[in-house]
Amino acid sequence: MHGKDRKPLAVIEEGAMILRGWALADAEPILFGVEQGLLQSGLRQMLTPGGKKMSVAMSNCGAWGWVSDRRGYRYVSKDPETGQPWPEIPAALFRIAQTAAAKAGFAHFIPDACLVNVYVPGARMSLHQDKDEQDMEAPIVSVSLGLPATFLFGGAERRDPVKRIDVEHGDVLVWGGPARLRYHGIAPIKMGDHPLLGARRMNLTLRKAR
Numbered sequence: 001m002h003g004k005d006r007k008p009l010a011v012i013e014e015g016a017m018i019l020r021g022w023a024l025a026d027a028e029p030i031l032f033g034v035e036q037g038l039l040q041s042g043l044r045q046m047l048t049p050g051g052k053k054m055s056v057a058m059s060n061c062g063a064w065g066w067v068s069d070r071r072g073y074r075y076v077s078k079d080p081e082t083g084q085p086w087p088e089i090p091a092a093l094f095r096i097a098q099t100a101a102a103k104a105g106f107a108h109f110i111p112d113a114c115l116v117n118v119y120v121p122g123a124r125m126s127l128h129q130d131k132d133e134q135d136m137e138a139p140i141v142s143v144s145l146g147l148p149a150t151f152l153f154g155g156a157e158r159r160d161p162v163k164r165i166d167v168e169h170g171d172v173l174v175w176g177g178p179a180r181l182r183y184h185g186i187a188p189i190k191m192g193d194h195p196l197l198g199a200r201r202m203n204l205t206l207r208k209a210r
């Protein structure tokens with residue numbers, strides 16, 4: 001989709017929608033809060049279970065943090081690098097996640113995990129399903145900041161066709177219900193310079209892990 005045609009709320013398919021600009025007014029407090037947390041639990045490029053280094057740098061905030069290594073994917077309550085609990089979810093981010101979920105029809109969303117993904121130009125995320133959470137009733141809320149990206153929204157099987165959805169600074173994606181286990185990914189990030197984030201894209205994915 002291009003420029004002018006950015007509807008404020010667009011349904012991608014049943015259970016999945018994009019709230020364009022929903023986090024825009026709070027982007028700076030959100031970013032400030034996340035950066036504070038990153039001072040404690042820094043970004044790192046995790047290994048896939050197959051032993052490949054991911055191109056995306058990750059960290060977490062909240063009671064549970066998602067990690068990947070040779071043993072697989074899982075949620076852990078302490079950062080394996082520091083042995084300490086993950087930093088708290090910044091209040092401004094928690095609020096945006098709740099209001100976005102409610103707007104999308106998921107009342108009382110209480111995230112206990114927030115994955116922080118940082119992309120530099122060329123970084124990408126291959127098609128995957130988010131299936132490490134216990135509660136598949138809760139939606140996922142995903143906030144995009146910095147450089148734009150193309151979100152790849154697939155089907156129930158990896159080989160299914162994908163829709164390409166542009167996500168920009170301040171956009172919030174909410175998905176759950178029948179869309180909860182859709183394959184999805186991020187196409188390689190294009191070079192650019194964002195006023196707040198420079199040559200980076202940050203994605204904050206809030207979930208109920210437990």
Ligand code: MD6
Binds near residue numbers: 125130142185203
């Ligand atoms: C990203 N997002 O936007 C990666 N997963 O950088 C995800 O993998 C994702 O945005 C589930 C729900 C929303 C997401």
Ligand code: FE
Binds near residue numbers: 128129130184
């Ligand atoms: Fe995902």
